[in-house]
Amino acid sequence: MRTLLAIPLALTLVSTAARAHDHEKAQKQAVAEHLAQAIHEHETALGEGAHGEATGDEHGHGGHDISQINWVRWYWSEGYTKKEGAPFVAMVFNFLVLVLLLYFAARKSVARFLKDRRDRLMENIDEASRVKKEAEESHKHYAERLSMMKQEEQQIRDELLKAAVRDKDRVLADAGSRAEKMRAEARRLVDQEQAEASSRLRREAAIAAVDVAREVLTKKIGPGEQRKLVDHYLGQLGGQVKA
Amino acid sequence: MIPGALARRYARALIELASEKRIEDKVLGELEVFAQVWHESADLKQVFAGRRFPSDLRAKVLDQILRRIMASDLTRKFIEHLDRKGRIDGVEDIHRSYKRMVDDKLGRVDAEVTSPSPLGMAETAQLKQNLEKLTGKQVTLKQSVDPAIIGGVITRVGHLVYDGSIRSFLEEARSSLINES
Numbered sequence: 460m461r462t463l464l465a466i467p468l469a470l471t472l473v474s475t476a477a478r479a480h481d482h483e484k485a486q487k488q489a490v491a492e493h494l495a496q497a498i499h500e501h502e503t504a505l506g507e508g509a510h511g512e513a514t515g516d517e518h519g520h521g522g523h524d525i526s527q528i529n530w531v532r533w534y535w536s537e538g539y540t541k542k543e544g545a546p547f548v549a550m551v552f553n554f555l556v557l558v559l560l561l562y563f564a565a566r567k568s569v570a571r572f573l574k575d576r577r578d579r580l581m582e583n584i585d586e587a588s589r590v591k592k593e594a595e596e597s598h599k600h601y602a603e604r605l606s607m608m609k610q611e612e613q614q615i616r617d618e619l620l621k622a623a624v625r626d627k628d629r630v631l632a633d634a635g636s637r638a639e640k641m642r643a644e645a646r647r648l649v650d651q652e653q654a655e656a657s658s659r660l661r662r663e664a665a666i667a668a669v670d671v672a673r674e675v676l677t678k679k680i681g682p683g684e685q686r687k688l689v690d691h692y693l694g695q696l697g698g699q700v701k702a
Numbered sequence: 703m704i705p706g707a708l709a710r711r712y713a714r715a716l717i718e719l720a721s722e723k724r725i726e727d728k729v730l731g732e733l734e735v736f737a738q739v740w741h742e743s744a745d746l747k748q749v750f751a752g753r754r755f756p757s758d759l760r761a762k763v764l765d766q767i768l769r770r771i772m773a774s775d776l777t778r779k780f781i782e783h784l785d786r787k788g789r790i791d792g793v794e795d796i797h798r799s800y801k802r803m804v805d806d807k808l809g810r811v812d813a814e815v816t817s818p819s820p821l822g823m824a825e826t827a828q829l830k831q832n833l834e835k836l837t838g839k840q841v842t843l844k845q846s847v848d849p850a851i852i853g854g855v856i857t858r859v860g861h862l863v864y865d866g867s868i869r870s871f872l873e874e875a876r877s878s879l880i881n882e883s
Contacts, residue, residue, distance in 0.1 A: 665880050685819060689817070
């Protein structure tokens with residue numbers, strides 16, 4: 460339906476535009492001719508020495524005269540020339556028809572469009588309000604969080620500082636304790652080394668003494684000493700027998 | 703080689719049979735000779751090891767040896783029995799167990815005396831007498847010479863050791879000095 464209405468509307472607009480163009484062209488041509496004729500007559504009057512100014516020639520003035528507008532002369536009117544163009548009434552009528560056609564054709568769709576547009580605008584306004592509200596809430600929320608985070612940051616900083624101080628004290632205490640342990644261990648190792656060295660020396664001295672004694676005894680013990688040793692041994696065995 | 707318990711079982715059976723005929727010492731002597739032959743002869747061990755040779759050949763070899771040592775009937779049957787049972791390689795263990803049992807039964811004990819030089823007759827007699835009084839058994843002395851003990855005497859009786867050597871004295875002195883240090 461809308462398409463059916465749009466086609467004649469377009470045709471009418473095209474026709475009107477063509478006519479308006481033709482009319483304008485014809486008017487321009489008529490004005491040009493009229494101007495040329497007036498210039499010619501003026502020059503003629505100057506040449507003949509006549510008092511152009513006194514006679515008050517109606518063509519002596521430049522510009523348009525409203526009486527020259529074609530108000531109601533149609534193509535078929537008597538004495539009509541193409542120079543006059545379409546009557547002004549017809550153009551007004553055309554325009555009114557165009558306005559009516561536009562009104563009836565586009566009234567509903569324009570109203571619907573405007574309504575939709577208004578609805579969309581309202582929705583957009585509502586959405587914008589909602590978003591704004593949310594943004595405000597979010598801003599408030601983040602502002603609170605920022606404030607809390609600042610507090611937490613300060614709290615964490617204080618705790619870290621305290622922990623660092625505690626760690627420093629503990630590390631110093633541990634280092635002191637470890638140093639004391641290391642000193643004690645070193646003292647113990649030194650004592651142990653000294654004891655071992657002393658023991659080793661005594662052991663070596665004992666072994667050397669026994670080896671010397673063995674050599675001496677091996678050389679010194681002869682048959683007489685061996686006999687005494689055997690007698691001593693037999694005496695000990697006899698003592699065990701009596702016991 | 704056979705387990706000690708098995709050797710003692712064989713020795714106990716042999717001493718019971720020998721006691722019936724009162725020939726414990728005779729059987730001990732024969733068994734000692736056979737064990738010594740077995741110990742010294744690698745060829746004899748090869749003949750009987752793994753029973754690779756036929757039984758009649760092994761019996762002939764055993765017969766020759768037992769004839770040489772003039773073994774009694776009991777000793778002969780005992781050694782042949784060991785061969786049949788495949789236990790002849792344990793004859794040395796059986797001999798040791800049998801000797802201990804015979805010595806216990808007859809009240810005898812072996813004593814080993816070590817000195818840096820041989821002992822005199824009187825000293826040996828005195829030592830034997832003292833040891834017999836000490837153990838309450840008849841002592842058989844075996845003497846050996848070892849200059850390494852420097853001086854004094856060492857006597858072993860069974861598991862007991864009576865050490866009166868200079869070497870042991872020096873070792874004790876060294877241990878004492880080391881322990882004190």
